[in-house]
Amino acid sequence: MSWTEMALNGRILVVDDAMENIQILHAALQDEQEVLFALDGARALDLARTQHPDLILVDAMMPGMDGYAVCAALRAAPETRDIPVIFVTALKTPEDETRALDAGAADFITKPVNAAVVRARVRTQLTVKRQADTLRALTLTDPLTGVANRRAFDERLEAEWRRCARAGLPVALILADVDHFKAYNDHYGHQAGDACLVQVAAALRRGAGRTHDLVTRYGGEEFAILLPQLDAPGAEGVTHRLQAELAQLGLPHAASPTAPHITMSLGLSSLVPRDAQGANVLVASADTLLYQAKAGGRNQYRMGGAGALANAGGQVS
Secondary structure (H helix, E strand, O other): OOHHHHOOOOEEEEEOOOHHHHHHHHHHHOOOOEEEEEOOHHHHHHHHHHHOOOEEEEOOOOOOOOHHHHHHHHHHOOOOOOOOEEEEEOOOOHHHHHHHHHOOOOEEEEOOOOHHHHHHHHHHHHHHHHHHHHHHHHHOEOOOOOOEOHHHHHHHHHHHHHHHHHHOOOEEEEEEEEOOHHHHHHHHOHHHHHHHHHHHHHHHHHHHOOOOOEEEEEEOOEEEEEEEOOOHHHHHHHHHHHHHHHHHHOOEOOOOOOOOEOOEEEEEEEEOOOOOOOOHHHHHHHHHHHHHHHHOOOOEEEEOOOOOEEEOOOOEO
C-alpha cells in the first residue's frame, strides 16, 4: 500500500452536538473518506464499538459527555483504544490543547476549521494508523503458517467474549490437533512437518469461511478456530467443513496408526458468555473435549453440551 493509499478511503467518525459543524466537516472530507457522525458522546462510543472507524474527530465541549470524557472512554476499552482521536474545537489556548493531548488525542484543530488543513491532518493520522496496524499485524501472525498467533487469539477471544456477553450471543471455539504429528516429523523430517502445518492451516482457513472467524496456530501442531456469534449446531457445520478440507488435502502419513493420511482430533464448545465467567471457561471446555476425542481413538470430534461423538466423515454416532 502506497503513502497516498494509506491516507485515503478511511472511515471517519465525526462527533459534535451541532449539526452545522458536522456538515462542514462532512463537506471537507466526503471526497476522500467515508464519514459517519454522532451528536453526543454515548452514540459516539456505540458507533466506535460497532462500526470500527479508523479515526474520530470530536468536539471538546458537548453537553453531557464532553470530548474529554469520550476520549477517556475510548482509551479505556480494548476494542477502541487504538483509534486515533483529533479534537476539533473552538477552544484555543495552549492549556486546552495540552489537556486534549493528555487525554489521549493525537491532534488538535481549532474552529473555524480550514477544509484543506482538516484533510491534511486526517491524511496524516490515517497514514500513521495504517502503518501501526501493519506492524501490529506482523506481531500477531504466526511466521510459519501465516494464520494468527497465540497472542492474537488471546486478545481477540477477550474482545469477542465481552462483545457477545453484551449482546447475549454465543461464542464457539474449536481446538484441533494434528494426530500423531511427532511420528510424522520423525518419519518425514521437520521440513516436511513445517510444510504439512502450512497446508493444514490453509485448509482450516478455507473451512472456517467467514471473514470474522479467526484461525490460530495455538501451539505446535494445535490450532484454534474462534467462531463469534455461532451456536453449537452452526459450529458443528464448520467442523464438518474443516474435516472435508483436511481430507481433500490427502497428505500421506505412513507413520500414523490411525489412518494412512493426515487427520485431526477436534474439541468443539459453544457458550453464551455470562458476567461471572471468564473466556477461559470456553477454552477449558474445548480442551477437555479435544482430549476426549484423542482418547476415543482420534480422527474425530467431540462437541460440548450433548457430548456428541463423530467420526472423520462427520456422522454423529
